[in-house]
Every structure is written in structure tokens, then in C-alpha cells.
Amino acid sequence: MANGKVLTGLGIGLAATLAFSGCSGAADDGTVTLQMVESLTNPARTELLETLIDEFEQENPGIEVELVSPPTDQADQKIQQMLQSGTGVDVLEVRDLTVGPFSTNGWLADMGPEFEGWKGWDALTDNAKNVATAGGKTYFIPYGFYGISLFYRTDLVEEAGFDGAPVSWEDLLEQASAIQDPEANTYGYAFRGGKNGYSNAALVIEAYVADDLDLENAYRLQNGDSMFAAPEALDAMELYIDLFEQASPPSSVAWGYPEMVEGFSNGSTAFLLQDPEVIAAVEQSTSITADQWTTAPMLVGPSGTAIQPLATAGWGVAEASEHRAESAKLIQFLSEGDASIRFTEGNSLVPILNGADEAEFYKTGAWESYLTMNEQPETYITAVQPRGVAWWTEWADKADAELQQVLIGQLTTEELLASWDAYWTEKWAAE
């Protein structure tokens, strides 16, 4: 009797184990279920991605894809936890910020063998190929690029007596100061002093040292020093602090992405430096109409050139995935032809396919500035920031805190630059 109960229990346990194991991986009929996790989640993007996945499933009846969409601010940590546990992820969104730590920990598969002979490779832009094959390995295929442009209020600029958008950082300071009117709740520049505030400080410094910058490592000068050690960096930072003190909302010392975009969208700030995905957000504003704003190219430094940092993200395969061939197939589907164009246009991204930027979509309205920048590569120089290093998050945290110290008067610009220079010099020396 007792043995019977034990056998019954074992039978139930075995059945349960088999049932649960059927939830992922290959089913009895040979169908493979892929777990795909996205990172930069938003509802419209997820909907588009699900549509593309449906089309992929119809083309590939033996493969099913389950899309996991954690909230953006927790997504990278969730992905880390899933990768660390070694199960539950086949395809994942890899960002230029996460590729370093993920690959160092051996969590990302080198997709080289799966992508050998892939017909879509030749259609990729040089930038996309470069990013995809960093360090001789293919850890991810980018789905698009983020590029900064200057969002500005055409009406406020005109009312302040200027002919057009600012071209240089000095122009920006002049125009933003002229527009600043706190009593009317109108401010010049949507300053980023909170999370990732350091990124805009780096932009102004890069513009000031553009002629001497190492384009493969946009934090380093061609002579091997960090850009923070250059004398021009001090001029750049002083102008940037002036921009905060004379032409920005006082509370922008704490502004991150949502506050900046909100400040511009609700009509209280005249200028905003942001990625193109903000175009869609501002278009939905009920406070400013389409004829009140547009974008302008990146601001140049004293030498008349600007650095356009290349930020990107894409799709990769987990090292622990047991379905690499199927995962690669999905990534190839998303990275070529109509699917890729729809994804980049739907998310306002700079495309990865040759010729895709010649579509009408990229020639009109707020996208015109990107076309201008593409047509003048000597003025708007593309450079790669060292975002893939394992200590990037540590750097961002340190840089944000110290920039805020300058903004509230606890640190001088000289001390800030010395600290940043020492940090990078030490890190590079230890490599």
C-alpha cells in the first residue's frame, strides 16, 4: 500500500516535470519556442514588435516566439538576472551599454557561425557592420542608431529676434539666455542635471576638442590623453555651466529624461538636446503645435565641427540558449528588408540598411536635421564613445554626482575635469 502511494507520487512528480519542461524549448511536434526579452520597452514599440514576430512565425511554422517586455527602468537588471540564472532567454535586446558586461561574463553567444553567409549582411550600412562585429565577434546585430539633434521652438527663437536655430554652443547660450523669462514660466534650455546628465556635458566637451579627438574612442584625444585634460574642455564646461545658470530652469539640476522631454513638450523650455525617438513624443504634445517646433543639427564647437556620438542597441543570442539557429533566424528576419525599415521608422531610429535613410520619411519635418548631418560628415563627425567598457555604469554614476556638485557650487569646473581625467587615465592604464 505504502509502495503504491510512493509510486503514485513519483508518477505525478514525473508527469509534472514533463509538463513543465514542455513550457519552453522543443515540443513533441518539433515546434521550438524562443524566449525573447526586450529592454527599451514602450507600449507602441512592443505592439510593433509583436506584429513583426507574428509575421516571422507565419513564415516559420516550426518556431514560436514569446516576447517578454519588462518595464524599461528595470529591464536591464531583469535581463541580467535571467542571463545569470542560465535559462529563460534565447533572444535578447543588447545595448551598447550592456554588451561589455554581458559578454565579459560569457552570457552572450558569438553569432558568427550562424550569420556566416547571411544574405542580409551586404545590405547593412558600414556603421551597422562595424558595431555588429566589434572585437571580431558578433554579439548583436543593431536594429538602429540613436543620434542627438537640437529640438527647438521656432516661434520663441523668432520672437527673441533671431534668424534661425543656433548653430554653435555659443549661439545656444545667447539665444537661450534671451528667451529665458522665469516670471512667464519660459526657460531657455532643458538642462539635464539628473540621471545621465554627464552625457550632455561630454557632448559639449567633444565639440570643443573635436579636431583632436580619437574617433574610435571619443573620450580620448589623439595624443592618448583623456579629453577632459584638454584646455578647451575647461572653456566648454564653463559655457555649459553658464547655460545652466543663465538659461535653464533652476530645478533642472535634478532633471532626467522625463523632465526634459516634458519641459519641451509642455512648452516651457525652448531648446532640448535629445535622440530622435523624442520626435514622436513631442508630436503628441497638446501644448505646442507642429509649426511651433522642429529640430536642428548638433551644435558645433569653436572649430566649426561637432561630434555625433553613435549610440545603438540590437538583438543578440544568449550563450545558454539551446536554439541558436532558430534565434539567429529571428534576428535575421528583424534585421533585413521591410521588417527592419518598419522597426526603425516606427521607433524614430537612424536605419541600419543602406539607402533606407533616403525614404521620404527621413526627409521631412523634424528628420531633416538628420539628413543635413548625414550630408555633411566633415562638420558632423561620427565618433564612438567607449560605452562598451565594463565600468561604464560606475562612470555614469560618478560623473552624474560630480556634475551635480558643480551645479550646486560644491565643486569647481577645474576640479570636476581633473577628477574625470584621473578616472579615465587610471582605468585605461589598468586595461
Place this chain on the structure above:
Amino acid sequence: MTTVEERPPTRAGAPAPATPAPAPRRRRAFTTRRGLVVAAFMLPAAIFVGVFIYYPMLAGSQMAFRHWNLSNLTDTSWIGLQNFATIFADPAFGVILGNSVLWVVASIVPQLVIGFALALWLRRKFRFRGLYQALIFFPWAISGFLIGILFRWMFNGEFGVVNDLLMKTGLIDQGIPWLAQPDTAMFAVIIANIWYGVTFFAIMILAALQSVPDELFEAAALDGAGKVRTLFQITIPYISTTLALTVLLRVIWIFNFPDIIWAMTGGGPANQTHIITTWMITFTQKGDYGVASALGLIVVGLLLVFSAFYLMALRGKKEVSS
């Protein structure tokens, strides 16, 4: 709900009322067989607690002594006290420790006073009392993070309702960037926390007040005691155990409560509103679980020391008064 035994105070000098001695409890003889049966019943619960509470706690604690950084998990070697040294060597640590103490003290005192006043008011019988109780207790049902987001917009320097009200009432001429200056930012997060935590004190104190017999108040009134004297000589002594435990619980919770600060300032500007637990979040975000675990152990240590001293002080006070 109170879980503590509460006794009415005796008047000084009055002989203690004679209470009958409790009947001796019949003890059953302990046998090995009986012990095994008890252990067998307790085993599932013990395993559950061991697996889900003590194992993660110990596993987390040992990370504090290792290099445990998500940026490179190929090296998780034992580094002794290096993570602790990193914390103590950081110039921000002193500020953050001070902030943690300020955060607790400046939050808990107004919470206790206002919560007590609300509880006294709600104890009285009046029309729509139930509705008032529900409205006052409602904030406790909202997530702390949500409260933080709400207050972040209220204290926004340009568009916030706080500046708007102050300007309309003529108290200020121009908006104050509340969350952009260290002093005002700390003030703002504490205000938000006071608002949030008052209801907890009100709930606990109201529950305790409802256990105070009406006869005591009637007797005090007959003796000619005024409201203040009744409060300090009847009400507070009667519910002192509840008050003491509520304060202890709240100190521990507030010390470990990063939600509001995280949502309002993220610890900024320039780390000036960080408390230890929000600082710990920044380390987990950086993937440095070693330092984050070390901070976790420091928090546990500080709270253990505080709890020990607090309970000893209470016991000493009780012995003196008895």
C-alpha cells in the same frame, strides 16, 4: 491591532490589588517519541524558513566579503573587508549616515505627534467618523514609490503646486527649486515621508486607545484632572507599550525605506539626500553587489545596536517606574 499585554497603571503608593495566584499548569512528561512527533510537525515550516529566509540572508551576507560585480563575474574571489573599506573611505558616507539619522528622527517625531492627535480625534464619537477614518488611513494603502512621484511633481520648481500655492498666498516672490538644493530637497523628502507615515501611527495608536477603559477617564474627570493631565497621566502610560513598540518598528522601517527618496530625488542633488538604503540601490544599479551587500550588513548592524539600546532603555525605565 495590539499584540502586547496592557495593564492599567496603579496609583503610586496604593496597595496592589490582590489577585488570585494562577493555578499551576499541568505539564506533560517529555518523551523522545513525543519530541520527535513535535519536530516532525515543525520540520516543513523550519525547512521553509531555512530555504526562503536564512539561506538567502547568508548567501547575501557572504557576497559582502567577495568581489561580486556584475560587470565581471568571472572573478568572485574572497576580498575580506575591502568592500567595507570602500564604503568607509567614500567621502559621501559621512553625509549619508547623517542623512539617515536626520531622515529617521525628523520623520518620526512629527509622525508620532500628528498621528497621536489624529488618533485622539478619531476616538471621539462624531458623525461620519468612519468616513474620516477611511480617508485618513487611505494613504497607507498607496505605494511609497508612487507617493514619491506625486511629491516630486508637487515640489517641482517650475510647475509644482507647492510653489504655486506659496506664491499665490504671497509667502514667496519666485519659485523655489525645492529638489535642486540639498537643504530644501532633504526638507521636501521628509515632508513627504511625514505625510505618508502619519497614518500608521494613527492606526496603531487608535487601536491602543480603544483598549483604554472609559472608567479610567471618568475617574480622572471626577478627580478634577484636566485634558493635559489626563493625557500624560492616564492615556500615555496606559498605551506606552504600544507607543514604544510602534516607534521601534517605525525606526526600523523608515531607516530601510528608500522608496520616497528614490522617487523624488534619486539621492541627489550630488548625493545630498541619500540615506544608506538609497545609496545601496545605486550600487546594485552599478552591478556592485559586493558593496551593496556590505551596506546591507552595516544597516543590519546599526539597527541591531539601536534596537538593543532602545529595548534596554525601555526596560530600565519600566523598572524605575515600578
